[in-house]
Amino acid sequence: MPNISKKLKEKATLYVMNSMTDQEHDLFESSMTTNDALKQYVDELIHTLSLTTHSFDYKPSEEELQGQRNLLRAKTVQLDNIQSNLPLLEKVSLAFETVLSPRQPIWAVVTYVVIAFIAGRFLSVSPNPISSTNSRFSSAGILGLIQEGALSNVKFEKSEGSNIRLAVETKQNVDVSGGTNDEIIQQILYYLLLNDANPGKRLQAVSLLETVPAHDNKKLVLISSVLSETNTGVRLRALDLLSQFETDKTIRDACLKILLEDQNEAVRMGALSILANSPSADIVPALRVVSLMDQNEYIRERAVEVMTDISYLAEDQALEVIQ
Amino acid sequence: MTLAFQLTQNKTDAEDLYQEVFIKAYKSISKFRFQSAFYTWLYRITVNTFYNLKRSQNKMPIQEALEDGSDHLLNISEEPNDFPERNEIIIAVKEAAENLPQKQRTAFLLKHMQNLKIREISGIMGIGEGTVKKYLFRAMEKLRIELKDYRHA
Numbered sequence: 001m002p003n004i005s006k007k008l009k010e011k012a013t014l015y016v017m018n019s020m021t022d023q024e025h026d027l028f029e030s031s032m033t034t035n036d037a038l039k040q041y042v043d044e045l046i047h048t049l050s051l052t053t054h055s056f057d058y059k060p061s062e063e064e065l066q067g068q069r070n071l072l073r074a075k076t077v078q079l080d081n082i083q084s085n086l087p088l089l090e091k092v093s094l095a096f097e098t099v100l101s102p103r104q105p106i107w108a109v110v111t112y113v114v115i116a117f118i119a120g121r122f123l124s125v126s127p128n129p130i131s132s133t134n135s136r137f138s139s140a141g142i143l144g145l146i147q148e149g150a151l152s153n154v155k156f157e158k159s160e161g162s163n164i165r166l167a168v169e170t171k172q173n174v175d176v177s178g179g180t181n182d183e184i185i186q187q188i189l190y191y192l193l194l195n196d197a198n199p200g201k202r203l204q205a206v207s208l209l210e211t212v213p214a215h216d217n218k219k220l221v222l223i224s225s226v227l228s229e230t231n232t233g234v235r236l237r238a239l240d241l242l243s244q245f246e247t248d249k250t251i252r253d254a255c256l257k258i259l260l261e262d263q264n265e266a267v268r269m270g271a272l273s274i275l276a277n278s279p280s281a282d283i284v285p286a287l288r289v290v291s292l293m294d295q296n297e298y299i300r301e302r303a304v305e306v307m308t309d310i311s312y313l314a315e316d317q318a319l320e321v322i323q
Numbered sequence: 324m325t326l327a328f329q330l331t332q333n334k335t336d337a338e339d340l341y342q343e344v345f346i347k348a349y350k351s352i353s354k355f356r357f358q359s360a361f362y363t364w365l366y367r368i369t370v371n372t373f374y375n376l377k378r379s380q381n382k383m384p385i386q387e388a389l390e391d392g393s394d395h396l397l398n399i400s401e402e403p404n405d406f407p408e409r410n411e412i413i414i415a416v417k418e419a420a421e422n423l424p425q426k427q428r429t430a431f432l433l434k435h436m437q438n439l440k441i442r443e444i445s446g447i448m449g450i451g452e453g454t455v456k457k458y459l460f461r462a463m464e465k466l467r468i469e470l471k472d473y474r475h476a
Contacts, residue, residue, distance in 0.1 A: 013460045017434050019441050047474040048467045049435060055416035056436050060324045068324065068338065072345050256361065260352050285362035293349055 004037050012038065016045045069292050180211040190221045193238075199231040206237045219245050223254045232264045239270040247278035256286045265296045272302055279310045326366065329432045330373045332417055340376060344369045366439075367447045370429055377425065412473050419469040423462050426450075430458035431466075 004012075008031075014020050015028050032039045060068075165177035178185045189212065192205035206225065212218055222245075225238040239258070245251060251274065258271035272290070275283055284307055291303040327337040327344070347368050420428055426448065433444045434455075445452045 010460045013463045048470050052416050055413045056329050285365050
């Protein structure tokens with residue numbers, strides 16, 4: 001065979017392995033038309049690849065896979081048993097560790113919260129007028145307090161109609177009332193949901209968020225809540241509200257994390273439902289793990305169903321392309 | 324499972340690798356931070372576990388290693404007269420692939436058999452994209468030369 005430069009050979013490898021940009025691809029194809037040696041070299045590479053494809057192509061049977069799944073389940077049960085048989089002292093230390101360590105790294109939670117508030121500050125339109133019984137506090141002043149984290153003991157007050165009335169304790173007590181379209185009310189609800197120590201208040205805050213119009217900062221606050229919230233009821237409610245958003249990558253990633261990590265079956269199921277509504281090939285590996293490892297049989301079966309749906313969808317798309 | 328078979332070319336090792344990868348993933352799932360795609364993370368565990376497996380096998384006494392090689396070559400038909408030429412090709416491809424340096428073979432399998440992008444392979448193997456391209460080129464060149472007699476079979 002006539003000599004071909006090493007650089008051209010490297011390009012030929014990328015060409016046969018579909019690793020060129022469209023422009024590089026076109027350029028390479030045009031250079032092949034005038035270079036017979038290169039064309040021959042590419043043909044050889046293609047034939048070599050087809051030989052290896054047939055030899056390496058292996059699809060394990062369903063029985064083999066089932067056997068592997070059973071073995072994996074047995075091993076994970078064994079692992080869980082080893083953990084539950086730990087000496088008492090280690091169990092106590094583990095329990096403390098679980099209580100003291102957040103379910104999420106603190107940087108992740110802080111990032112979500114900061115993004116939520118920055119988004120809230122810069123993305124929202126100018127706030128609607130709200131009424132405050134204390135004239136010394138403007139809405140901007142309260143926003144400042146929220147950003148400083150200086151609010152404490154926020155109380156829900158009874159109010160008429162659709163208005164929400166909140167009593168905010170700062171250096172001076174302030175009463176704030178307004179609708180869920182008011183930015184200040186939204187910010188206080190976000191603050192309550194992410195910061196208040198009382199789970200009842202967090203639940204009330206997330207329930208009120210239902211009527212807050214859907215926008216990015218609401219989504220980010222809800223994601224932050226489902227990932228960091230310790231109360232199952234609040235997590236479920238936040239997840240429910242999150243399901244009303246279009247499932248983008250941020251929501252998909254959060255749901256995958258919940259599906260793989262959350263201790264509560266209902267929350268994991270909720271996350272799986274959101275993922276099922278937006279099937280994507282990216283989630284298949286995680287679903288495989290869930291179909292093998294999840295402690296709940298129904299979730300395991302549902303994960304298999306979602307994977308099947310995704311494979312049908314892929315087949316349909318392939319057919320459409322062919323047609 | 325398919326990647327495990329392709330990497331090990333040995334059913335027993337592939338099953339061991341598959342089990343070990345999922346157990347490792349199960350134990351360390353809380354460390355996964357979604358900074359990369361989930362499958363990239365799983366593939367990275369697979370490749371690293373495979374390297375460890377190979378390292379431990381290399382330390383195995385020779386006699387033991389020979390005895391262990393009885394069930395290699397998965398795709399070879401068990402029927403005695405069923406496409407003998409095809410079996411010969413499979414053996415040749417297997418030998419050619421085994422002769423490739425480990426990293427070249429891994430890059431080749433991830434690209435050609437798993438259809439991953441160069442960027443993804445670079446993340447999985449923990450090497451630069453340029454190095455992945457070099458590995459692919461060298462692997463392809465060696466396979467082309469070693470399999471020249473079988474190309475028109």
